[in-house]
Amino acid sequence: MTALSKDRLIKKLLANRISLNQFISLRKDVNEQDLSQIIQRIYDLNDEQVRKIAALEPLMAKVDGLKNSQRNSKFLNKIKNGFRQKPQNKVVLVEGDSWFNYPVLLSDVIDWIGMENNIAVYSLASGGDWLLNMLSAKKYVEQLSTMHPDVFIISAGGNDLVGNNRLAAMIDPSGKSEEFVKSAWAQGLMRVSNAPFEPHRFNNGLNYLSKDFFALLMFFQLQYYYIFRGILTSGKFSGIKIITQGYDYAQPSRTLGFGPKLWRWYKPFARMFLGHGTWLKTPLDIRGISDVTIQRDVIYAMIYLFNEMMIETGELFQKIAGYDCVFHVDSRGAIGDDGWTDELHPLPENFKKTGKAFIDCINGIPSPSRLVYKA
Amino acid sequence: MSVQLQALKPSGYRICDLELAHTNKGIDILKKWQTSYSGDRTLLEISRNNTKWDFLFIAVYATLLIVMSNWQMQRENWLPLNEALRLNFLLAFIAGVFDIFENFGMLHNFHHTNDIANYWSTHWLAMIKFGLLALALLIFAISFLKSVVQRLNL
Numbered sequence: 001m002t003a004l005s006k007d008r009l010i011k012k013l014l015a016n017r018i019s020l021n022q023f024i025s026l027r028k029d030v031n032e033q034d035l036s037q038i039i040q041r042i043y044d045l046n047d048e049q050v051r052k053i054a055a056l057e058p059l060m061a062k063v064d065g066l067k068n069s070q071r072n073s074k075f076l077n078k079i080k081n082g083f084r085q086k087p088q089n090k091v092v093l094v095e096g097d098s099w100f101n102y103p104v105l106l107s108d109v110i111d112w113i114g115m116e117n118n119i120a121v122y123s124l125a126s127g128g129d130w131l132l133n134m135l136s137a138k139k140y141v142e143q144l145s146t147m148h149p150d151v152f153i154i155s156a157g158g159n160d161l162v163g164n165n166r167l168a169a170m171i172d173p174s175g176k177s178e179e180f181v182k183s184a185w186a187q188g189l190m191r192v193s194n195a196p197f198e199p200h201r202f203n204n205g206l207n208y209l210s211k212d213f214f215a216l217l218m219f220f221q222l223q224y225y226y227i228f229r230g231i232l233t234s235g236k237f238s239g240i241k242i243i244t245q246g247y248d249y250a251q252p253s254r255t256l257g258f259g260p261k262l263w264r265w266y267k268p269f270a271r272m273f274l275g276h277g278t279w280l281k282t283p284l285d286i287r288g289i290s291d292v293t294i295q296r297d298v299i300y301a302m303i304y305l306f307n308e309m310m311i312e313t314g315e316l317f318q319k320i321a322g323y324d325c326v327f328h329v330d331s332r333g334a335i336g337d338d339g340w341t342d343e344l345h346p347l348p349e350n351f352k353k354t355g356k357a358f359i360d361c362i363n364g365i366p367s368p369s370r371l372v373y374k375a
Numbered sequence: 376m377s378v379q380l381q382a383l384k385p386s387g388y389r390i391c392d393l394e395l396a397h398t399n400k401g402i403d404i405l406k407k408w409q410t411s412y413s414g415d416r417t418l419l420e421i422s423r424n425n426t427k428w429d430f431l432f433i434a435v436y437a438t439l440l441i442v443m444s445n446w447q448m449q450r451e452n453w454l455p456l457n458e459a460l461r462l463n464f465l466l467a468f469i470a471g472v473f474d475i476f477e478n479f480g481m482l483h484n485f486h487h488t489n490d491i492a493n494y495w496s497t498h499w500l501a502m503i504k505f506g507l508l509a510l511a512l513l514i515f516a517i518s519f520l521k522s523v524v525q526r527l528n529l
Contacts, residue, residue, distance in 0.1 A: 070449065104445060105464075107457055115452040117529065263458045265465045348461070349454055 001029045010034065013218055014041050016211035020184040023218060030222050032136065038219050039132055039160075042212055043169065050132070057128065063103040064126040071114060071123045078120040089118045090362050091147060095140045096155030098127030098345060099245065099354075105266045106341060107348045109155070109245070112355030119362060122147060128163070131156035131223050141230075144237060151241045151362050152231065157220050157306065158247055158344065168283035170213035171298065180206045183214045189308040194369050195332045198300070205301025208289060213302065217309055224313050232321045241325060243361050244314070245354065246307035248331040248375075250344050252280035252295040257342075267341055276342040307332055314371045327371050329357045334375040382413035382421055390422060394477060394501035398494050405488040423485045426478050433478075437471035440511055447518050456518045463511045470507040473500050 001009075009026045012018035018026070040050055083089050094100055094110050101123065102108040114121040124139045134140065134156055144152065161167060172179070180186055224244070231237055254277035257267040270276065284295045307330055314326035331354045339350045346354070357373040367373045383389055388404045396404055408418035444463035451457045477500040487493040 070446070074449075105461070107448060107461075111449055112452065115450060262465075263462045266461060348457060352454065 001025065006030075006034065010038055010041075013038065014211075014215050016179050016183055016214040018185070018218070020188060023185050027222055027225050030226060032226070035132070035135065035219070035223055035226065038215075038222070042215050042219065043166065060103070060128050061126065064101050064128075067101055067103065068123045068125070071110070071121060074114065075120050075122045083120060086118075088363075089120070090150045092119055092121045092151040092153060092362060093140065093143050093147060093149040094121055094123045094125050094153045095134050096125040096153070097129050097159050099155045099158070099247065099351070100125035100153070101127050102345060102351075103127055105270055106345065106351065108345075108351050109355045109358060110153075112352045113153075113358055113362070116359055119359070122149070125155070128159055129156065130160045131220065132160060135223055135227060140227075144231065148237060149240070151243060153243045153245075153358065154224075154227070155245050160220070161216065161302070162279040162283070162344070165278075165283040165286060167280060168286045170210055170216065170302070171284065171287040171289060172208055172210040173288045175207045175294075177207050177209055179209055179211045179214050185218060186214055186305065189305060189312055191308065191311075193308065193311075194372065194374070195304070195307065195330055197304070201297045201300045202304055204294065205297035205299070205304075208294065208298045209301060217305055220306070221309050221313055224310070225316070228313070228317055228326055229320070232317060232325055239323075241327065241362070242317075243327045243329060243358060243373075244310045245329040245331060245358075246310045247303055247344075248333065248335040248346070248350075249296070249300050249303050250280060251337065251340055252284055252292075252299060253277065253340075253343055254281050264347075267347075270342050270345070274342065280343045303332065311372055318371065324371060327361050327367075327373060329354060329361065329373045329375055331357070331375040383408070383418055386411050386418055390425060391501070393422070393481065394497050396496070397498050398491060398496045401484065401496060402488070402491055402494055405484060409488050419485060419488065423482065426481050426485070429478050430475065433471045433474045436508075437467045440467040440508075440515075444511070444515055447515055447522070450522050451518045453521075456514070456521070459514045460518055463514055466507045466511040470504045470511070473504040473507070476500055477504060 006026065006029065009018060009022050012022060013026065036047060036050070040047060043050065079091065084091060092113065094113075096110075098108070100108060100110045110121055110123055110125060113119055122143060124134075124143060134154070140152070140154075143149075161170065228242060231240065231242065256271050256276075257264075259267070280299060281295070284290070284298065289295055289298065307328070310328045311330070314328050317326040318324055334353050335346045335350045339347055341347050345351075354375040357375040361367070361373045386404075386407050388407065393401060393404050405419065408422060411418045413421060441464050444460045444467070448457055448460040451460055477497045480495040480497040480500065483493075483495055484497075
């Protein structure tokens, strides 16, 4: 593909006017520079600005680093004494965001996975990290080559979408958006899914999604495709299993969550001090979406499509690699309205639910949906 | 600090006896310390000095308890105990706050040794503090022993 034709396709992607075949062509040909260009244009920022806002806050980076350091010491202790000789034991490399590395307060997904005796987890995850950061830093590449893990787990996309009020850019406040109808690719994501589906909520939410959301969703698939293609077609990691996850229907909220259960003391604490309300509620308010039902339906539509995009990505790579290699943990509907610590993060018991689905997948327990594990 | 605390022993009272004392007993302890010496310092002066150092000790033990609970929490896969270890963060913090108020009370009392009307009993502050610390340590101990037993059974 020439640079000019690629640029034309990128323009069409950004306008959410790219045809399915054009998107498939672009997907096969996109490189890191193209991806960087796309995100700059989605958010109207230059490269330096994108890197700046995608960078972790120093304190956050330190706290995440400390937790990873503890996890990775545990990993090194586990893999001694012939750990890898036993076929039931699995070495897992993890890259992701705060669902995989929540600072101190909560036991996140990876904490629960790491407690399994037969699973040794090496973590690169950082709360607040962008998929773009993970792709460009390539820390996962080095560790994949070093440890040749049995499983590579990745959780990313949430922070690219929220934070710094970026969600506001994904909204069409008129409530008359037809961008879903104009996207053949997005419509192709709607399959007979095993996930519980509320068409009224989904359709209501779709009315408020701007072209930038669909451009970002396609951009996510391009990034994941780029990462997985690099791993699965390199010839170096035969048999590796990749597992993704797509979050659950997060709850825009500013309530502090005080209640009679003393053991849930961390809920109001996290809400008061760790950004609750700023990720979803505030950007929606900024664009004039203040009705609670509409706010929830907007997030419903976004998360529904994000998960379907991840599932489609897994199916693509089943055809490319020739075996079931990219699996998806589907947490949609698993957490419930009252199961959240804050806007974006489940309570520990619900992180454990998602963790259990990962554990089943890692251990090769077949799923009724083959590539999809329900939390 | 422990050397200084040893100096209090001959008086028959330790610092925690004062912490847990009601008003009358507290006054008796302070009178005893005011008239008892270790070297050229009264036991009251030694206790006042120790109480000032205790503020640092509060920060140390509260932090240690939180760090230990966090470390164990990352190994505890039984949800109720996992949540209980998380509760330890709060218990350690509240115990530390009560201990700080207790120290302020004791420092005040050191200046009112014969003044029963202005004595602030730290009995309930100390009881709650020790109760919370005991609960937190019990939670940690149960989880830790459980993980040791599980490892031995593997």
